[in-house]
Amino acid sequence: MPSALFEARADNMSLGLNLNTDRNLKWGEIADGRALRFERNAGIMTGPGFLLRGTVNSGSPGEGSLEATRIRPTAWVKCGTKIRYSHDCVTWYDTGVTVTTAYRQGFVEADNGDVFSSNQTDTNLRFAVAKATVAIAATDITITVGAEYIGKFTTSGNVLVNGDTIAYTGKGAATLTGVTGIQAGGHVVDSLVIQSSNPSTWVEEKGTILLNYQGRMLVMNVLRREEIVYYSGISDLTNPAFFYDFDGNGSYSKVMPGKCTAGIIGGGGGYIFMEKGIHELLGFHPQAGSLLTREISANEGAYNQNCVVDMDGQVAFQGRKRLLPITLTLDPTGKAAPFLGDSFDHNVRPWFESHDDGEDQADAYLKWDSTQKICKIGGIVNGALQTYVYDKQNPGFLPRENRPVGTSFMLNGKSYFVDRTNGKCYEDDIGRTNDTVPIAHIISTGQISHDKGRKFLKGQYLSYEGFMTQGTLHTIRLYIGGSTTASFEKEYSWEDLIDITKGRPVGLRGIGLSTPGGSVGGTVTAYPFQNDIIIRGFNEDSFRVEWEVTGDGQFMQIYTWLLSAHPTKRQPRDKR
Numbered sequence: 001m002p003s004a005l006f007e008a009r010a011d012n013m014s015l016g017l018n019l020n021t022d023r024n025l026k027w028g029e030i031a032d033g034r035a036l037r038f039e040r041n042a043g044i045m046t047g048p049g050f051l052l053r054g055t056v057n058s059g060s061p062g063e064g065s066l067e068a069t070r071i072r073p074t075a076w077v078k079c080g081t082k083i084r085y086s087h088d089c090v091t092w093y094d095t096g097v098t099v100t101t102a103y104r105q106g107f108v109e110a111d112n113g114d115v116f117s118s119n120q121t122d123t124n125l126r127f128a129v130a131k132a133t134v135a136i137a138a139t140d141i142t143i144t145v146g147a148e149y150i151g152k153f154t155t156s157g158n159v160l161v162n163g164d165t166i167a168y169t170g171k172g173a174a175t176l177t178g179v180t181g182i183q184a185g186g187h188v189v190d191s192l193v194i195q196s197s198n199p200s201t202w203v204e205e206k207g208t209i210l211l212n213y214q215g216r217m218l219v220m221n222v223l224r225r226e227e228i229v230y231y232s233g234i235s236d237l238t239n240p241a242f243f244y245d246f247d248g249n250g251s252y253s254k255v256m257p258g259k260c261t262a263g264i265i266g267g268g269g270g271y272i273f274m275e276k277g278i279h280e281l282l283g284f285h286p287q288a289g290s291l292l293t294r295e296i297s298a299n300e301g302a303y304n305q306n307c308v309v310d311m312d313g314q315v316a317f318q319g320r321k322r323l324l325p326i327t328l329t330l331d332p333t334g335k336a337a338p339f340l341g342d343s344f345d346h347n348v349r350p351w352f353e354s355h356d357d358g359e360d361q362a363d364a365y366l367k368w369d370s371t372q373k374i375c376k377i378g379g380i381v382n383g384a385l386q387t388y389v390y391d392k393q394n395p396g397f398l399p400r401e402n403r404p405v406g407t408s409f410m411l412n413g414k415s416y417f418v419d420r421t422n423g424k425c426y427e428d429d430i431g432r433t434n435d436t437v438p439i440a441h442i443i444s445t446g447q448i449s450h451d452k453g454r455k456f457l458k459g460q461y462l463s464y465e466g467f468m469t470q471g472t473l474h475t476i477r478l479y480i481g482g483s484t485t486a487s488f489e490k491e492y493s494w495e496d497l498i499d500i501t502k503g504r505p506v507g508l509r510g511i512g513l514s515t516p517g518g519s520v521g522g523t524v525t526a527y528p529f530q531n532d533i534i535i536r537g538f539n540e541d542s543f544r545v546e547w548e549v550t551g552d553g554q555f556m557q558i559y560t561w562l563l564s565a566h567p568t569k570r571q572p573r574d575k576r
Helices: 240-244 345-351
Strands: 007-012 050-055 062-068 075-079 083-084 095-100 106-107 115-118 126-133 191-197 209-213 216-220 230-231 252-255 260-266 269-274 277-284 289-296 308-311 313-320 324-329 336-338 365-369 373-382 385-392 396-401 405-411 415-417 425-426 438-444 457-468 471-480 488-493 525-532 543-549 554-565
Touching: 062 115, 062 415, 075 115, 075 405, 075 415, 083 277, 095 191, 115 209, 209 260, 216 240, 216 260, 252 289, 260 308, 260 313, 269 313, 289 336, 308 365, 308 471, 313 365, 313 373, 324 345, 345 373, 345 385, 345 396, 365 405, 365 415, 373 405, 457 543, 488 525, 543 554
Parallel strands: 062 405, 106 209
Antiparallel strands: 007 554, 050 425, 062 075, 075 083, 083 095, 106 115, 115 126, 126 191, 209 216, 216 230, 230 252, 260 269, 269 277, 277 289, 308 313, 313 324, 324 336, 365 373, 373 385, 385 396, 405 415, 415 425, 438 543, 457 525, 457 554, 471 488, 471 543
């Protein structure tokens, strides 16, 4: 028996991102093929998962969304041919209108809470939005809304006044056409009542980028006029309709030096993005009323409208294989001016360089989670959507994951996304799913071989320790000689491994819902464990170890692992 003992180990792994072995790796260094990783199904797993909340439009792609807050926090989503809205992302109400699936849908909320929607071909839409003052049953004939909202609604020729009720089956003098969303189960008090219409003064400006800027609507990305910004009249208390008045009040427009791909109001102002170029919005000329802009970059740009985001006052955008923030700083005259944070994305530039060309980034997106303070960055690589996560509280980029995001939004402080293929709505970043999609957390080492060249190794034992929740089951596999078939595979239960007397809280982020791992209430508790496995009889010139955790709401974290083997002086003779 050789006297020397070869040991490969990883200490203080901290979420599985640092790997330290005897193969000339410095402390904390991550090298290709050696970094531990988390995977779910075929993608990289960074920790967060998703939970099915409801179905927006079964079997349809999700695309286009808005979080409206002025009347009541409500999510508006285009999914397939439907536009629907929800207060909780579980029950979705149909607006009753039909749109074309093949086109992106733009949304914007007016100052009075009305919601407007447009794409490049369909008739433009206005949804007059009010709240029900009494519960509405599915069989009710009349709907009563608050006095402050009743004037938004019109009958065949009259505007409703305070005290009027709305009849939606054709009965009564105040019969209203276009009231939609009354379905099985009806509505509770304060739920939305909407009337859809096609504004006669907003006809030709069919675009997918809609902004509410200084009391006017800006419309961009109009078919065959993609370089033009259209803007309506100025809405005020006496003429709120001017917000969408492009005809009767005069149709105004501004020609930009390129195709407009995105726009955002945020970061202390507003910005218009092109494929190559960014302009800051400066307001409207006090006499002429023309839109004023100023170029802040002639080189950067955004892929599409979903690739701009306001990160709590700091605008960021993705385009031309870059992710950059716009930060307000003082210019030489002492005035606040926008500045591009050019070094922001240096740590993940290789990933951005791997993106497909800009014209292939139709599904790329940015998503800011204002509760967790993380930004999700979706980009197309080799035709597939990949997502990186940027943590603003602990500045840095987390590893990649695959997520079938069609459209995403925040509602009541929670993050949601609609699948781009099946029309289902998921709550994001809660570490689990009940949509029959199994969660598989896979932690894997790279190929482990002797640090002084490939030598034949006789396995001795494998030891690993860390923390796990109650109820956690995990499978360990040992691969030898580069094989893709495990030579050793066994499942271990928490009941045989953990020390139940030394639990510690680990928080909720990325761990599960309210009661994962047997925990009760809002705190998730993990317990220390250690497992020692004899691997004598497994002999080869390389080893690879893999841990897999499957199950709903389970959590396992490995801090240290150690694999030992005895090296021999020469390979055994081939017995063929």
